[in-house]
Amino acid sequence: MRSSMNRRRTKKGVVALRAIFESAFDITYLLTIFTLGVLILRGGPARRGELPAQLAGWTAIVLGFGDSFHLLARVWALNTTGVEAHHVSLGYGKLVTALTMTAFYVLVYLLILRRWPTARETRTEGTYRPLGPSPVMSIVVYTAAIVHVLLVLLPQNDIFSADPPLSWGIIRNIPFLILGVVIIGALWVRARGDAFYRFAWPAVTLSFGFYLPVVLWAQQNETVGLLMIPKTLAYVWLVVMGYRAFAGKHNSDPDDALRAAGTTTPTERA
Numbered sequence: 001m002r003s004s005m006n007r008r009r010t011k012k013g014v015v016a017l018r019a020i021f022e023s024a025f026d027i028t029y030l031l032t033i034f035t036l037g038v039l040i041l042r043g044g045p046a047r048r049g050e051l052p053a054q055l056a057g058w059t060a061i062v063l064g065f066g067d068s069f070h071l072l073a074r075v076w077a078l079n080t081t082g083v084e085a086h087h088v089s090l091g092y093g094k095l096v097t098a099l100t101m102t103a104f105y106v107l108v109y110l111l112i113l114r115r116w117p118t119a120r121e122t123r124t125e126g127t128y129r130p131l132g133p134s135p136v137m138s139i140v141v142y143t144a145a146i147v148h149v150l151l152v153l154l155p156q157n158d159i160f161s162a163d164p165p166l167s168w169g170i171i172r173n174i175p176f177l178i179l180g181v182v183i184i185g186a187l188w189v190r191a192r193g194d195a196f197y198r199f200a201w202p203a204v205t206l207s208f209g210f211y212l213p214v215v216l217w218a219q220q221n222e223t224v225g226l227l228m229i230p231k232t233l234a235y236v237w238l239v240v241m242g243y244r245a246f247a248g249k250h251n252s253d254p255d256d257a258l259r260a261a262g263t264t265t266p267t268e269r270a
Contacts, residue, residue, distance in 0.1 A: 019078035026071040029232055033064035036243045043247035052115040056242035059107045063235060066100025069093040084162065091160035098152045098172075102145045105179050108204075109141050109186070115197075116190035137182060144179040148172065169215050180208045196245035200238060207234040 037060030040046060045053035070093030077086035113121070113134065121134065151157075151172035158164045187201035194200075210231035218225045 023075045036239050037061040039247045044251040045246045053246040055111040056246050060239045063104050066097045069096035087162040088160045102148050112186045144175040148175040197241050203234050203238040207231050
């Protein structure tokens with residue numbers, strides 16, 4: 001009798017500590033992401049109208065906006081009646097997060113095209129192209145994004161239930177994985193020579209590497225869900241790269257930012 005009471009007391013203590021730690025982590029993460037996004041948008045390059053800087057700032061804002069729906073709902077659940085009693089609100093949070101993550105990676109793709117254009121893309125910059133300077137890659141990215149959004153919205157996901165089907169969790173993430181693979185490949189090819197973004201491709205790789213086991217096994221083993229912590233840190237790492245690139249002290253001189261990106265200044269081209 002006494003041992004069972006001790007076990008229940010211990011379990012309650014563990015749950016309380018988890019709620020405190022997870023809540024502090026989630027709120028700190030959201031504040032950090034929003035702060036960095038605002039600082040990027042208020043930095044010199046963004047205020048001068050440079051599209052890559054504006055895209056970098058909005059990727060952070062979109063990321064924080066989407067994650068806040070899920071994380072704040074989770075913080076509320078952990079500190080009230082428990083996650084099990086809030087599966088509807090958490091389902092809405094997961095839905096919004098899934099949709100905004102698609103938008104996040106489309107913005108990252110646009111950032112890739114604008115900050116690291118190939119020589120051919122630079123030569124044809126003034127030519128109107130509905131799918132941008134890299135039509136094949138654009139078709140894959142936009143198709144994967146649209147299919148992912150449509151799959152997320154299907155009722156078969158049963159996303160508001162306490163036990164959504166694993167099969168649909170896998171199906172809807174297939175186009176999302178394809179989108180991620182294209183982004184990782186593009187970052188590896190184009191950004192690894194950038195002084196600020198050279199580690200962008202491993203950051204995105206790690207985020208997917210930590211996310212996929214959660215999709216596959218978190219429902220069977222709750223401990224696997226802890227992988228969302230390093231996944232989240234990988235996103236913070238990516239946003240910090242954008243902050244350093246577009247809101248750092250070097251941005252007082254526009255030519256320094258161009259040199260850091262591995263491009264030439266107007267004077268050097270002349």
